[in-house]
Amino acid sequence: MPTRSREFTWSDPSLTANAVPHHTGLDFLREMLAGHLPPPPITATLGFTLEEAEYGRAVFALIPGEEHYNPIGSVHGGVYATLLDSAAGCAVQSVLPQGMGYTSLDLTLKFLRPVTVNTGKVRATGTVLNSGRRTALAQAELRDSEDRLLAHATSSCMLFPVAGG
Template sequence: MTDHEISGLQALRALIRGELPSPSIGQTMGLTAVAVEPGRITLEARPDGRHLNPAGAVHGGFAATCLDGVAALALFSTLETSTAHSTVDLNVKYVRPLTAGQTYRVEGWVVERTRSLAICDAQVLDAAGKLCAKATTTFVIRS
């Protein structure tokens, strides 16, 4: 690690404080980071008209992207910013449909991490705290 490198946790805290710009995927998905601690992060997600399928419902890919993203950020909170990681698999279970214009809480946490592999869980909750979707994601970590 160089003197100028910060940890993923430090970067995420700076993002929440508004000291770093939101990544473009966050802007596209309507995601905002609201809380982070080592191995755990909470986002807010607000699907809109950009996220609708041809039937006019929020596309399932919106929830899947939120789940994969929040799980990756939970892992990122335990890594140095220069440590590459990528999704190996994503297993999503849809419980309730999402509604455009509603705000959802998206939570991710590290279940287990080794030097080269991590398993993370994630969930999307509605304003009443009801589960809408959940996922388990496996990541490869490249040191």
Template sequence: MIEYLRRQLAGTLRPDDRTHVRYPTAISELLGFTITAVGPGQAVVELDADAAVHGNQQGTVHGGLLVELADAAIGTAQSTVLEPGESFTSIDLKATFLRPVWNERLTATAYATHAGRTVSHYLCEITRGDGKPVATVTSAVMTLRGDKADGR
């Protein structure tokens, strides 16, 4: 999986390259997320956020968009360690919002803080263009195998 993502980033995917996990994901395409880096248990996903498009009632970027950005980075990081036939599901997620965002290039950097055989824990830090933190998100992810991974 990690080699597939690396070829995707490098623009060297061949027409017959396939993976059992969908990349890019439909939600990431819809929201304009871009994977910019991957490593074992790590991923960076970016977004040009604009409150006019992604805004909430207060006129700032919606916190749900920040959570989805972090979830995409965490999911991509988890994908880098999957074996063929494996899948995964999030089993919890907690977000802490640190400052508002209006119009910013956001970078979500996710990495495993504990890589278990079945349950792994991730931290995702979202920063804005000047490097200041916007939010931190933690998540536990369960690797699914065999029948439990089918169709997921």
């Protein structure tokens, strides 16, 4: 059987994690976009990138490859979920003041179309629907280059103070 391989590298995740308390959520994301903070290792593992961050909105992109496939020859649902969770979560992060963090409480996902290597670049756009003192609600859409909706998700996030903030 012919085999394929893929190599990737990542930076120490503590460098980024230790920076969280010292920035607003949006400034933190902008520091990653500018290359001043390394991206989290999951982005290297799956090969996706943060492309945009503004108040209440975050966008991640991925060019699907065979390494993302499930046994039936399309991108695994876990890859969709990771992109959508990242977009929704970082949208929430973008509205947080300095000293606050978040974690996902749930993720509800609807798969609408299959994604393959022929789909080309896909983008997950997360937006905040509501942000309170203890929780936030966000949604995310996964779309292809022709703006077709591939999947949709909603996520509730718990907000909490982070040490050092």
